[in-house]
Amino acid sequence: MMNGILMSAGIDALSIPTNKAQLFNEKMVRFYLDKDATEMMDFLVNCHLDTKN
16 A cells, blocks of 8 residues: 555565564664654655665
């Protein structure tokens, strides 16, 4: 769903690299528990920027 929203806004789809999967899962747990998306959004933006380099 997230990638569909990004693509409809003209932004490339986002993919989580395999080597960051565990970190992604840990951050998602904190996001679900704390209801604070700041850390998760920072992680996703950095993953997206990594694909641009």
